[in-house]
Amino acid sequence: MKQYKCHKISEGCAEAQVIVSKDHIMFYLMNPETGEVIEKAHDLEGRSVAKKILVFPGGKGSSVVQADGLYQLNMHENMPAAMIIQYPETVLVSSAIIMEVPMVDKVDPAFYEEVKDGDTVKVDATNGLIEIL
Numbered sequence: 001m002k003q004y005k006c007h008k009i010s011e012g013c014a015e016a017q018v019i020v021s022k023d024h025i026m027f028y029l030m031n032p033e034t035g036e037v038i039e040k041a042h043d044l045e046g047r048s049v050a051k052k053i054l055v056f057p058g059g060k061g062s063s064v065v066q067a068d069g070l071y072q073l074n075m076h077e078n079m080p081a082a083m084i085i086q087y088p089e090t091v092l093v094s095s096a097i098i099m100e101v102p103m104v105d106k107v108d109p110a111f112y113e114e115v116k117d118g119d120t121v122k123v124d125a126t127n128g129l130i131e132i133l
Helices: 063-075 090-098 109-114
Strands: 002-005 007-010 013-020 053-056 082-085 103-105 120-124 129-132
Touching: 002 109, 007 090, 063 090, 082 090, 090 103, 109 129
Parallel strands: 013 053, 053 082, 082 103
Antiparallel strands: 002 129, 007 103, 013 120, 120 129
8 A cells, every 4th residue: 555645626535446547638528427438539538437536637628618527427426536637727626626526636746657547546635645555
């Protein structure tokens, strides 16, 4: 079990399987009923982020579609369990806070070298810690 320091954006704790994206994410291009990424040629195309800890660089697209995409996922209970973001932006931050999804940034760079798709990870945003279990 390895621990990494991070910075809290939206408080809370979650423990789940990790899904790692190298591409920026537009939450509007997800199927709200499954959490599946439907964006063509995205590195997560065809995979679901529902109830997983999403590790990704940042968001893309207008603020309206980002907020609506997250809202639709939330309404269908297919939000990520937590989000680990490298380049946070206002809309994603405020959406995470409003929808009470733990979100962190400024993660120890070693985490990105260690974490693998499918690992079980615990995000304790409130105390600024991430553990790979």
